[in-house]
Amino acid sequence: MKAVYVREFAPFDQAEIVDIPNPEPGPGEVLIAVKAAEANFPDILVMEGKYQITPPLPFSPGKAAAGIVESTGGKVMSLKPGDRVAVQVEHGAYAEKLITSPATCYPMPDGMPFEDAAALGLVYQTSHFALAGRASIKPGDNVLVLGASGGIGVSSVQLAKALGAGVVIGGVLGAENATIAKATGADHTIDLGMENLRDGLRDQVREMTGGRGADIVIDPVGGAANAAALRAMAWSGRMVIIGFASGDIPMIKSNYLLVKNIAVSGLQWSDYRERDPAWVGRVQNEIFEFYSDGKLKPYISKIYPLEDYAKALMRLKTGQAQGKIILKMG
Ligand SMILES: NC(=O)c1ccc[n+]([C@@H]2O[C@H](COP(=O)([O-])OP(=O)(O)OC[C@H]3O[C@@H](n4cnc5c(N)ncnc54)[C@H](OP(=O)(O)O)[C@@H]3O)[C@@H](O)[C@H]2O)c1
Known part of the structure:
Protein backbone atom coordinates (compact mmCIF):
# COMPACT_ATOMS: atom_id res chain seq x y z
CA MET A 1 0.00 0.00 0.00
CA LYS A 2 1.02 3.63 -0.50
CA ALA A 3 1.21 5.83 2.58
CA VAL A 4 2.52 9.17 3.74
CA TYR A 5 5.16 8.27 6.31
CA VAL A 6 6.69 10.44 9.02
CA ARG A 7 9.98 8.96 10.22
CA GLU A 8 10.97 11.95 12.35
CA PHE A 9 9.22 15.14 13.43
CA ALA A 10 10.18 17.72 10.80
CA PRO A 11 8.59 20.27 8.43
CA PHE A 12 5.51 18.51 7.00
CA ASP A 13 6.74 18.56 3.38
CA GLN A 14 9.66 16.30 4.35
CA ALA A 15 7.47 13.25 4.98
CA GLU A 16 7.95 10.34 2.57
CA ILE A 17 5.54 8.57 0.24
CA VAL A 18 6.30 4.88 0.83
CA ASP A 19 5.06 1.61 -0.66
CA ILE A 20 4.86 -0.89 2.19
CA PRO A 21 3.12 -4.25 2.82
CA ASN A 22 -0.55 -4.09 3.80
CA PRO A 23 -1.08 -4.31 7.57
CA GLU A 24 -3.03 -7.30 8.98
CA PRO A 25 -5.92 -6.73 11.39
CA GLY A 26 -5.53 -8.45 14.77
CA PRO A 27 -8.34 -9.60 17.05
CA GLY A 28 -10.88 -6.80 17.56
CA GLU A 29 -9.50 -4.79 14.62
CA VAL A 30 -10.66 -3.98 11.10
CA LEU A 31 -8.68 -3.22 7.93
CA ILE A 32 -10.12 -0.32 5.95
CA ALA A 33 -9.37 0.32 2.27
CA VAL A 34 -9.23 4.11 2.49
CA LYS A 35 -10.87 5.97 -0.41
CA ALA A 36 -10.64 9.56 0.86
CA ALA A 37 -9.06 11.37 3.79
CA GLU A 38 -9.64 14.81 5.30
CA ALA A 39 -6.63 17.17 5.34
CA ASN A 40 -6.69 19.17 8.55
CA PHE A 41 -4.59 21.95 10.03
CA PRO A 42 -3.73 19.84 13.12
CA ASP A 43 -2.14 17.22 10.81
CA ILE A 44 0.67 19.73 10.21
CA LEU A 45 1.17 20.17 13.94
CA VAL A 46 1.25 16.40 14.49
CA MET A 47 3.80 15.85 11.69
CA GLU A 48 6.04 18.57 13.09
CA GLY A 49 5.82 17.30 16.68
CA LYS A 50 3.95 20.42 17.86
CA TYR A 51 0.56 18.86 18.69
CA GLN A 52 -0.79 17.97 22.13
CA ILE A 53 -0.69 14.27 21.21
CA THR A 54 2.16 12.91 19.08
CA PRO A 55 2.22 9.28 17.86
CA PRO A 56 5.26 7.02 18.19
CA LEU A 57 7.53 7.17 15.12
CA PRO A 58 7.20 6.18 12.32
CA PHE A 59 3.54 6.89 11.55
CA SER A 60 1.09 8.04 8.90
CA PRO A 61 -0.79 11.23 9.79
CA GLY A 62 -4.48 11.96 9.18
CA LYS A 63 -7.41 11.97 11.57
CA ALA A 64 -10.46 11.29 9.39
CA ALA A 65 -11.12 9.02 6.43
CA ALA A 66 -13.82 7.15 4.57
CA GLY A 67 -13.51 3.78 2.91
CA ILE A 68 -14.56 0.14 2.71
CA VAL A 69 -14.01 -2.57 5.32
CA GLU A 70 -11.60 -4.97 3.61
CA SER A 71 -11.21 -7.60 6.33
CA THR A 72 -11.71 -8.04 10.05
CA GLY A 73 -9.66 -9.75 12.75
CA GLY A 74 -11.37 -12.09 15.18
CA LYS A 75 -14.08 -10.94 17.61
CA VAL A 76 -15.51 -8.22 15.32
CA MET A 77 -19.31 -8.53 15.18
CA SER A 78 -20.40 -5.02 14.20
CA LEU A 79 -18.69 -4.75 10.77
CA LYS A 80 -18.12 -7.04 7.80
CA PRO A 81 -16.09 -6.82 4.59
CA GLY A 82 -17.75 -4.50 2.09
CA ASP A 83 -19.27 -2.11 4.66
CA ARG A 84 -18.79 1.57 3.75
CA VAL A 85 -17.63 3.54 6.77
CA ALA A 86 -16.35 6.92 7.89
CA VAL A 87 -13.43 6.61 10.32
CA GLN A 88 -12.14 8.91 13.07
CA VAL A 89 -8.63 8.10 14.33
CA GLU A 90 -5.76 9.83 16.11
CA HIS A 91 -3.51 9.24 13.08
CA GLY A 92 -3.17 6.89 10.07
CA ALA A 93 -5.69 8.22 7.51
CA TYR A 94 -3.06 9.34 4.94
CA ALA A 95 -2.62 5.77 3.67
CA GLU A 96 -4.37 3.37 1.32
CA LYS A 97 -5.03 0.95 4.20
CA LEU A 98 -5.81 1.69 7.81
CA ILE A 99 -6.11 -0.58 10.83
CA THR A 100 -8.51 0.60 13.49
CA SER A 101 -11.07 -0.54 16.05
CA PRO A 102 -14.74 -0.90 15.03
CA ALA A 103 -15.64 1.74 17.66
CA THR A 104 -14.01 4.40 15.44
CA CYS A 105 -16.01 3.44 12.34
CA TYR A 106 -19.41 4.93 11.45
CA PRO A 107 -21.62 3.41 8.73
CA MET A 108 -22.08 5.81 5.80
CA PRO A 109 -25.53 6.54 4.39
CA ASP A 110 -26.27 4.86 1.05
CA GLY A 111 -25.18 6.96 -1.89
CA MET A 112 -22.89 9.29 0.08
CA PRO A 113 -19.62 9.87 -1.82
CA PHE A 114 -16.44 8.93 0.11
CA GLU A 115 -15.15 12.50 -0.28
CA ASP A 116 -18.23 13.90 1.48
CA ALA A 117 -18.02 11.29 4.26
CA ALA A 118 -14.37 12.18 4.90
CA ALA A 119 -15.20 15.90 4.85
CA LEU A 120 -17.93 15.34 7.45
CA GLY A 121 -15.31 14.06 9.89
CA LEU A 122 -13.11 16.00 12.29
CA LEU A 267 -12.69 22.18 23.41
CA GLN A 268 -10.30 19.36 22.62
CA TRP A 269 -12.52 17.15 20.48
CA SER A 270 -10.29 14.06 20.39
CA ASP A 271 -10.81 13.64 24.14
CA TYR A 272 -14.43 12.68 23.41
CA ARG A 273 -13.37 10.04 20.89
CA GLU A 274 -11.37 8.36 23.68
CA ARG A 275 -13.62 9.12 26.67
CA ASP A 276 -17.11 8.81 25.19
CA PRO A 277 -17.06 6.99 21.83
CA ALA A 278 -20.82 6.34 22.04
CA TRP A 279 -21.47 10.11 22.11
CA VAL A 280 -19.18 10.57 19.11
CA GLY A 281 -21.14 7.84 17.30
CA ARG A 282 -24.48 9.53 18.04
CA VAL A 283 -23.11 12.85 16.80
CA GLN A 284 -21.81 11.27 13.57
CA ASN A 285 -25.25 9.73 12.95
CA GLU A 286 -26.88 13.13 13.48
CA ILE A 287 -24.40 14.80 11.10
CA PHE A 288 -25.14 12.13 8.46
CA GLU A 289 -28.90 12.62 9.02
CA PHE A 290 -28.56 16.39 8.53
CA TYR A 291 -26.67 15.63 5.30
CA SER A 292 -29.30 13.16 4.08
CA ASP A 293 -32.07 15.69 4.92
CA GLY A 294 -30.27 18.36 2.89
CA LYS A 295 -29.57 20.52 5.98
CA LEU A 296 -25.83 20.62 5.38
CA LYS A 297 -23.35 19.89 2.63
CA PRO A 298 -19.57 20.00 3.02
CA TYR A 299 -17.82 22.58 0.86
CA ILE A 300 -14.86 20.77 -0.71
CA SER A 301 -12.68 23.34 -2.42
CA LYS A 302 -9.84 21.01 -3.55
CA ILE A 303 -9.21 17.30 -3.99
CA TYR A 304 -5.59 16.11 -4.27
CA PRO A 305 -4.17 12.62 -4.86
CA LEU A 306 -2.52 11.18 -1.73
CA GLU A 307 0.92 11.74 -3.27
CA ASP A 308 0.23 15.51 -3.28
CA TYR A 309 -0.48 15.65 0.45
CA ALA A 310 2.13 18.44 0.87
CA LYS A 311 0.28 20.71 -1.60
CA ALA A 312 -2.91 20.15 0.39
CA LEU A 313 -1.25 20.95 3.71
CA MET A 314 0.56 23.97 2.25
CA ARG A 315 -2.84 25.50 1.42
CA LEU A 316 -3.85 25.04 5.05
CA LYS A 317 -0.54 26.37 6.36
CA THR A 318 -0.64 29.50 4.18
CA GLY A 319 -4.29 30.34 4.85
CA GLN A 320 -5.38 29.49 1.29
CA ALA A 321 -7.71 26.68 2.35
CA GLN A 322 -11.40 27.30 1.93
CA GLY A 323 -13.91 24.84 3.31
CA LYS A 324 -12.39 21.36 3.15
CA ILE A 325 -9.43 19.86 1.30
CA ILE A 326 -9.61 16.13 0.61
CA LEU A 327 -6.95 13.56 -0.29
CA LYS A 328 -8.09 10.82 -2.64
CA MET A 329 -6.55 7.35 -2.82
CA GLY A 330 -6.00 5.16 -5.85
N1 LIG B 1 -10.00 21.89 19.34
C1 LIG B 1 -10.12 20.90 18.49
O1 LIG B 1 -10.48 19.79 18.83
C2 LIG B 1 -9.80 21.21 17.04
C3 LIG B 1 -10.27 20.37 16.02
C4 LIG B 1 -9.99 20.75 14.69
C5 LIG B 1 -9.27 21.91 14.43
N2 LIG B 1 -8.81 22.67 15.47
C6 LIG B 1 -8.06 23.93 15.23
O2 LIG B 1 -8.93 24.89 14.69
C7 LIG B 1 -8.17 25.84 13.92
C8 LIG B 1 -8.84 26.05 12.58
O3 LIG B 1 -8.87 24.84 11.87
P1 LIG B 1 -9.51 24.82 10.41
O4 LIG B 1 -9.52 23.41 9.98
O5 LIG B 1 -10.77 25.60 10.40
O6 LIG B 1 -8.38 25.64 9.60
P2 LIG B 1 -8.54 26.44 8.20
O7 LIG B 1 -9.43 25.67 7.30
O8 LIG B 1 -7.16 26.78 7.77
O9 LIG B 1 -9.32 27.77 8.60
C9 LIG B 1 -8.76 28.75 9.45
C10 LIG B 1 -9.54 30.04 9.30
O10 LIG B 1 -9.00 31.02 10.17
C11 LIG B 1 -8.93 32.25 9.48
N3 LIG B 1 -7.85 33.11 9.98
C12 LIG B 1 -6.52 32.82 10.02
N4 LIG B 1 -5.84 33.83 10.56
C13 LIG B 1 -6.74 34.79 10.86
C14 LIG B 1 -6.65 36.07 11.45
N5 LIG B 1 -5.49 36.60 11.83
N6 LIG B 1 -7.80 36.77 11.62
C15 LIG B 1 -8.98 36.25 11.24
N7 LIG B 1 -9.13 35.04 10.66
C16 LIG B 1 -8.03 34.31 10.48
C17 LIG B 1 -8.71 31.88 8.03
O11 LIG B 1 -9.21 32.91 7.23
P3 LIG B 1 -8.40 33.33 5.90
O12 LIG B 1 -8.47 32.14 5.00
O13 LIG B 1 -9.17 34.47 5.40
O14 LIG B 1 -7.02 33.67 6.34
C18 LIG B 1 -9.53 30.61 7.89
O15 LIG B 1 -10.84 30.90 7.53
C19 LIG B 1 -6.75 25.27 13.84
O16 LIG B 1 -5.95 25.96 14.78
C20 LIG B 1 -6.92 23.82 14.25
O17 LIG B 1 -5.74 23.31 14.83
C21 LIG B 1 -9.07 22.34 16.75
Missing part, protein backbone atom coordinates in the same frame (compact mmCIF):
# COMPACT_ATOMS: atom_id res chain seq x y z
CA VAL A 123 -14.36 19.53 11.66
CA TYR A 124 -18.09 18.67 11.79
CA GLN A 125 -17.56 16.56 14.91
CA THR A 126 -15.62 19.40 16.54
CA SER A 127 -18.22 21.99 15.60
CA HIS A 128 -21.08 19.83 16.89
CA PHE A 129 -19.36 19.27 20.24
CA ALA A 130 -18.62 23.00 20.44
CA LEU A 131 -22.16 24.13 19.69
CA ALA A 132 -24.19 21.45 21.44
CA GLY A 133 -21.74 20.02 23.98
CA ARG A 134 -19.84 23.07 25.24
CA ALA A 135 -22.18 25.96 24.31
CA SER A 136 -25.53 24.15 24.86
CA ILE A 137 -27.08 25.79 21.81
CA LYS A 138 -30.80 26.60 22.13
CA PRO A 139 -33.26 27.35 19.32
CA GLY A 140 -32.95 30.98 18.31
CA ASP A 141 -29.45 31.56 19.71
CA ASN A 142 -27.46 34.03 17.63
CA VAL A 143 -24.09 32.57 16.66
CA LEU A 144 -20.91 34.35 15.56
CA VAL A 145 -18.40 32.03 13.85
CA LEU A 146 -14.86 33.34 13.35
CA GLY A 147 -12.78 32.05 10.41
CA ALA A 148 -16.10 31.26 8.71
CA SER A 149 -14.69 30.28 5.31
CA GLY A 150 -12.27 27.71 6.80
CA GLY A 151 -12.87 24.09 7.76
CA ILE A 152 -14.19 24.63 11.29
CA GLY A 153 -15.88 27.83 10.13
CA VAL A 154 -18.06 26.30 7.41
CA SER A 155 -19.01 23.29 9.56
CA SER A 156 -19.90 25.54 12.52
CA VAL A 157 -22.09 27.81 10.39
CA GLN A 158 -23.93 24.86 8.85
CA LEU A 159 -24.38 22.97 12.11
CA ALA A 160 -25.51 26.10 13.97
CA LYS A 161 -28.29 26.46 11.40
CA ALA A 162 -29.14 22.74 11.47
CA LEU A 163 -29.30 22.83 15.30
CA GLY A 164 -31.81 25.70 15.24
CA ALA A 165 -29.73 28.86 15.63
CA GLY A 166 -31.25 32.28 14.98
CA VAL A 167 -28.94 34.69 13.18
CA VAL A 168 -25.62 33.11 12.12
CA ILE A 169 -22.81 35.55 11.35
CA GLY A 170 -19.53 34.57 9.71
CA GLY A 171 -16.38 36.52 10.59
CA VAL A 172 -14.03 36.37 7.57
CA LEU A 173 -11.00 38.01 6.02
CA GLY A 174 -11.79 39.59 2.64
CA ALA A 175 -14.58 39.67 0.08
CA GLU A 176 -13.85 36.27 -1.47
CA ASN A 177 -14.14 34.52 1.90
CA ALA A 178 -17.33 36.47 2.63
CA THR A 179 -18.85 35.07 -0.56
CA ILE A 180 -17.93 31.53 0.53
CA ALA A 181 -19.34 32.01 4.03
CA LYS A 182 -22.62 33.32 2.61
CA ALA A 183 -22.81 30.56 0.00
CA THR A 184 -22.26 27.87 2.65
CA GLY A 185 -24.95 29.14 5.02
CA ALA A 186 -24.07 32.34 6.93
CA ASP A 187 -26.90 34.90 7.15
CA HIS A 188 -24.40 37.78 7.31
CA THR A 189 -20.65 38.23 7.20
CA ILE A 190 -18.32 40.69 8.86
CA ASP A 191 -14.80 41.46 7.62
CA LEU A 192 -12.36 40.73 10.45
CA GLY A 193 -9.74 42.79 8.61
CA MET A 194 -11.63 46.05 9.21
CA GLU A 195 -10.06 49.04 10.87
CA ASN A 196 -10.98 49.34 14.56
CA LEU A 197 -12.18 45.73 14.77
CA ARG A 198 -12.62 46.16 18.53
CA ASP A 199 -15.58 48.50 18.18
CA GLY A 200 -16.61 47.62 14.63
CA LEU A 201 -17.27 43.93 15.29
CA ARG A 202 -19.43 44.70 18.33
CA ASP A 203 -21.41 47.37 16.47
CA GLN A 204 -22.06 45.19 13.41
CA VAL A 205 -23.00 42.11 15.45
CA ARG A 206 -25.46 44.18 17.47
CA GLU A 207 -26.95 45.64 14.34
CA MET A 208 -27.38 42.18 12.76
CA THR A 209 -28.94 40.69 15.91
CA GLY A 210 -31.45 43.42 16.74
CA GLY A 211 -29.20 44.87 19.43
CA ARG A 212 -28.79 41.58 21.33
CA GLY A 213 -25.27 40.44 20.43
CA ALA A 214 -23.92 36.91 19.93
CA ASP A 215 -25.23 34.25 22.31
CA ILE A 216 -22.50 31.90 21.09
CA VAL A 217 -19.06 32.62 19.63
CA ILE A 218 -17.13 29.80 17.96
CA ASP A 219 -13.45 30.74 17.79
CA PRO A 220 -10.91 28.71 15.78
CA VAL A 221 -8.87 31.88 15.10
CA GLY A 222 -7.75 33.59 18.36
CA GLY A 223 -5.75 36.82 18.35
CA ALA A 224 -7.40 40.22 17.91
CA ALA A 225 -10.60 38.64 16.57
CA ASN A 226 -11.11 36.83 19.86
CA ALA A 227 -10.84 39.98 21.97
CA ALA A 228 -13.23 41.83 19.67
CA ALA A 229 -15.71 38.93 19.66
CA LEU A 230 -15.82 38.89 23.44
CA ARG A 231 -17.13 42.47 23.34
CA ALA A 232 -19.78 41.49 20.78
CA MET A 233 -21.43 38.90 23.04
CA ALA A 234 -24.92 38.94 24.49
CA TRP A 235 -25.70 38.67 28.21
CA SER A 236 -25.05 35.09 29.37
CA GLY A 237 -23.20 34.30 26.14
CA ARG A 238 -21.00 31.24 25.64
CA MET A 239 -17.68 31.35 23.78
CA VAL A 240 -15.89 28.17 22.73
CA ILE A 241 -12.14 28.25 22.04
CA ILE A 242 -11.27 25.75 19.31
CA GLY A 243 -7.93 26.85 17.91
CA PHE A 244 -5.52 29.63 17.06
CA ALA A 245 -5.34 29.77 13.26
CA SER A 246 -4.08 33.37 13.53
CA GLY A 247 -1.03 32.06 15.41
CA ASP A 248 -1.85 34.26 18.40
CA ILE A 249 -3.17 32.78 21.67
CA PRO A 250 -5.33 35.51 23.21
CA MET A 251 -5.41 36.53 26.88
CA ILE A 252 -9.08 36.67 27.93
CA LYS A 253 -10.02 39.79 29.92
CA SER A 254 -12.07 38.42 32.80
CA ASN A 255 -13.91 41.69 33.49
CA TYR A 256 -16.01 41.06 30.34
CA LEU A 257 -16.97 37.65 31.70
CA LEU A 258 -18.15 39.14 34.99
CA VAL A 259 -20.02 42.12 33.57
CA LYS A 260 -22.10 40.07 31.08
CA ASN A 261 -22.22 36.63 32.79
CA ILE A 262 -20.18 35.20 29.93
CA ALA A 263 -18.80 31.63 29.95
CA VAL A 264 -15.67 30.78 27.97
CA SER A 265 -14.83 27.12 27.50
CA GLY A 266 -12.17 25.18 25.63
